[in-house]
Amino acid sequence: MLKTSLLNRARRRSKYCSAGCNTIATLHHISQICWKTHGIRIKRHDTLVNSLAHNLSEVGWFVEKMPKISTAERIRKPDLVLKRSNVSAIVNVQVLWESIPLDECHARLVAYYSDSREVVEYSTFKSCKPSITTLTV
Ligand SMILES: [Zn+2]
16 A cells, blocks of 8 residues: 555656656746756857857847846846847847747737837937847747
8 A cells, every 4th residue: 555655656746847846847847937947948048149149240230239228117138239220120039838829929029128218219220210029939
């Protein structure tokens, strides 16, 4: 009896996240939520941002990485502010779980930055308002 109980508990436990999150260790949890993989997710995001910044600067864009823009509510840090000729853009990189609609996430981030007068003023270049976009993967 005791042996069966221990075995059942072990089987049940194996479904749970090994980081002690007290939740089922789904692929979604492990790849998008768990604290144990947080550092890896940040590194993956930053690798994409750095690669994008490098490649854009190679083709003539002035690239500012993660500027801290003070707003009435909080400091906002878009991943990239790009300027060239009479064009400017705010670019944010998102690495998302596949079940999340990409259009919704894109629209949410565009609203987040475009609703802030301070962010738009900061990113305006030669009186051209910035395009706000995301690299959503
Ligand atoms: Zn976890």
